[in-house]
Amino acid sequence: QRRVHGEYIFFDQLELMSTNYTSYSQLFGDISPYAWANMGIALSLGLSIVGAAWGIFITGASLLGASVKAPRIRSKNLISVIFCEAVAIYGLIFAIILSGRLQTPPMTMSPSQLAQATFSGYSLFWAGVSVGVSNFACGICVGVTGSGCALADAQTPETFVKVLIIEIFGSALGLFGLIVGIIQIGSAYFPSAKQ
Amino acid sequence: SEMCIRDRYMGSKIKIIKFFVMDLTFFAINDGYVEAIIRGLRAGFLTPDVYEALKGTNSLQDFKTVLEDTDYGPYLGSEIQNVSISVLRSRLKRKLADEFSYIQGQCVEPLATFLRLMQSQYMIDNIVNIIEGVKNRVDFDYLISQADPLGVFPELKAIKSVDPENYSELYSTVLIDTPVGPYFMKFLENVMEALNENISINEIQALFRDIQPEFIRTSLKKMWLEDFYEFCQQMNPITKEFMEDILKFEADCKTIQVIYNSIGNKELSSAANRSSKRKQLCPSLGYLYPDVDKDIANVTTIEGLRDAVRHIQQYREMLRDVPDPLKREEFSADVRGLDDMMYEEEVRKYSLAFEEQAHYAVFYAYMKLKEQEIRNVIWLAEMVARKLPRSNKGWNKILIPFQP
Numbered sequence: 001q002r003r004v005h006g007e008y009i010f011f012d013q014l015e016l017m018s019t020n021y022t023s024y025s026q027l028f029g030d031i032s033p034y035a036w037a038n039m040g041i042a043l044s045l046g047l048s049i050v051g052a053a054w055g056i057f058i059t060g061a062s063l064l065g066a067s068v069k070a071p072r073i074r075s076k077n078l079i080s081v082i083f084c085e086a087v088a089i090y091g092l093i094f095a096i097i098l099s100g101r102l103q104t105p106p107m108t109m110s111p112s113q114l115a116q117a118t119f120s121g122y123s124l125f126w127a128g129v130s131v132g133v134s135n136f137a138c139g140i141c142v143g144v145t146g147s148g149c150a151l152a153d154a155q156t157p158e159t160f161v162k163v164l165i166i167e168i169f170g171s172a173l174g175l176f177g178l179i180v181g182i183i184q185i186g187s188a189y190f191p192s193a194k195q
Numbered sequence: 196s197e198m199c200i201r202d203r204y205m206g207s208k209i210k211i212i213k214f215f216v217m218d219l220t221f222f223a224i225n226d227g228y229v230e231a232i233i234r235g236l237r238a239g240f241l242t243p244d245v246y247e248a249l250k251g252t253n254s255l256q257d258f259k260t261v262l263e264d265t266d267y268g269p270y271l272g273s274e275i276q277n278v279s280i281s282v283l284r285s286r287l288k289r290k291l292a293d294e295f296s297y298i299q300g301q302c303v304e305p306l307a308t309f310l311r312l313m314q315s316q317y318m319i320d321n322i323v324n325i326i327e328g329v330k331n332r333v334d335f336d337y338l339i340s341q342a343d344p345l346g347v348f349p350e351l352k353a354i355k356s357v358d359p360e361n362y363s364e365l366y367s368t369v370l371i372d373t374p375v376g377p378y379f380m381k382f383l384e385n386v387m388e389a390l391n392e393n394i395s396i397n398e399i400q401a402l403f404r405d406i407q408p409e410f411i412r413t414s415l416k417k418m419w420l421e422d423f424y425e426f427c428q429q430m431n432p433i434t435k436e437f438m439e440d441i442l443k444f445e446a447d448c449k450t451i452q453v454i455y456n457s458i459g460n461k462e463l464s465s466a467a468n469r470s471s472k473r474k475q476l477c478p479s480l481g482y483l484y485p486d487v488d489k490d491i492a493n494v495t496t497i498e499g500l501r502d503a504v505r506h507i508q509q510y511r512e513m514l515r516d517v518p519d520p521l522k523r524e525e526f527s528a529d530v531r532g533l534d535d536m537m538y539e540e541e542v543r544k545y546s547l548a549f550e551e552q553a554h555y556a557v558f559y560a561y562m563k564l565k566e567q568e569i570r571n572v573i574w575l576a577e578m579v580a581r582k583l584p585r586s587n588k589g590w591n592k593i594l595i596p597f598q599p
Binding site: 155 | 237
């Protein structure tokens with residue numbers, strides 16, 4: 001990070017464009033922590049929603065087909081879709097929490113504020129990744145299990161509850177990600193402009 | 196390759212998806228709905244209770260009443276007092292054909308090609324039957340009504356307009372447009388190849404006229420089987436695994452049946468014809484191919500056949516109790532023939548296909564199991580119509596799928 005007279009200047013585009021980087025660590029180091037933070041928000045939201053959507057279409061296709069011959073399964077098996085939806089909501093909630101941590105940066109920062117911002121930036125990014133990836137896997141898992149649940153229920157009604165238990169275990173995976181993510185951003189605070 | 200069906204399908208965007216594993220996560224994109232439909236239809240199979248009720252009926256009318264309570268109800272309802280077995284059979288087949296035409300309407304590639312290949316075997320049957328029927332001056336409308344509904348396609352009616360004895364013209368005008376056209380082309384090429392170059396056109400026509408329909412049918416089915424196998428190699432791994440096993444077994448059954456049926460037949464098992472004609476009828480795939488090929492080619496007795504398949508336990512057991520075709524007195528209703536053994540093993544394999552999700556073999560298995568069910572029902576209808584006593588062993592000759 002460049003220091004100019006003991007202060008750090010953000011978003012000096014001309015300076016950044018004319019810099020000659022000599023190593024990748026220098027390049028990565030110059031990425032603004034706010035970029036990291038917002039990317040983390042995007043990843044947590046986007047990956048969770050991709051996982052949830054994937055799960056919903058997998059289970060939805062099977063549900064549609066199976067309910068043609070066995071209409072009684074329609075209402076019960078919407079629970080699988082709701083579980084997938086919950087995965088998307090985890091991602092949404094976490095993204096809102098992350099957005100709350102972001103503050104408008106001051107024009108200049110002292111080195112301690114800079115360190116705080118850098119730490120928070122990385123923290124938010126990787127917390128977003130952990131929530132996003134675990135929800136992605138969770139969504140697909142619940143979707144595949146849900147499709148199996150619909151097909152099994154259409155044949156033998158007694159199997160519905162048993163397969164639902166498998167789905168509940170599957171949806172716990174998303175919760176794990178959410179919990180770890182919240183712990184990760186525990187001490188991530190951005191310096192605000194008012195100070 | 197000459198097999199057009201596979202070439203027509205290749206080169207599409209499915210090639211790209213081939214690099215992903217089309218397993219549980221990707222299967223539902225294109226085929227989730229139709230697979231779920233098939234699984235829902237699985238619930239419509241007749242249970243052992245229904246079979247017991249059918250066995251207990253005294254007349255065909257009661258028989259039909261029992262059937263009306265099952266999934267077949269809507270197809271049997273509007274029948275008049277005297278229901279005949281052929282009408283029953285055609286109604287049951289009609290139901291299966293309707294189910295499959297619905298599924299064909301809902302599916303996309305590559306399942307559409309898979310289903311078309313699946314039904315090609317019935318198309319072959321229909322075409323050969325119609326050609327033979329027209330040759331023997333049978334009424335064309337009657338032939339069309341007797342055609343297997345699973346293998347009906349628009350060009351079938353066009354066979355009427357062509358002289359059935361002129362095979363090459365028949366092929367170039369009518370059959371070339373059909374989905375089974377490539378098989379006919381290959382068949383014609385094979386027959387031409389086996390002839391000398393300096394045979395006149397008239398002799399070729401005479402030769403085609405003399406070819407037995409069974410020979411045509413078996414050759415075409417062999418080509419179809421090989422083409423289907425090639426196609427299944429490109430499918431997702433689960434489909435490939437199941438279909439490989441099923442098709443290999445079917446090919447072996449065909450091989451064994453060809454040899455078995457030709458044991459008593461002097462013409463086919465003579466040394467000259469053994470390598471050419473008989474070989475032509477045996478598919479070049481299966482568990483017996485190519486290791487046992489040479490042994491099988493020289494078989495002339497049932498003992499020789501049993502000896503040739505001794506390495507594979509399944510076939511060894513299957514052939515152990517089968518009656519000798521040379522000794523007609525061994526055949527009776529009690530003895531389980533080769534067909535029965537093969538059906539039983541096939542039913543077991545098809546039932547297993549339903550245990551796995553995200554593959555196409557369920558469609559094939561469903562069709563075959565439904566066919567077996569129709570065979571069961573018609574068999575029981577015949578037993579009921581002839582009023583045979585319950586002690587007759589024929590009552591137990593039915594094969595019920597999904598039995599543990």
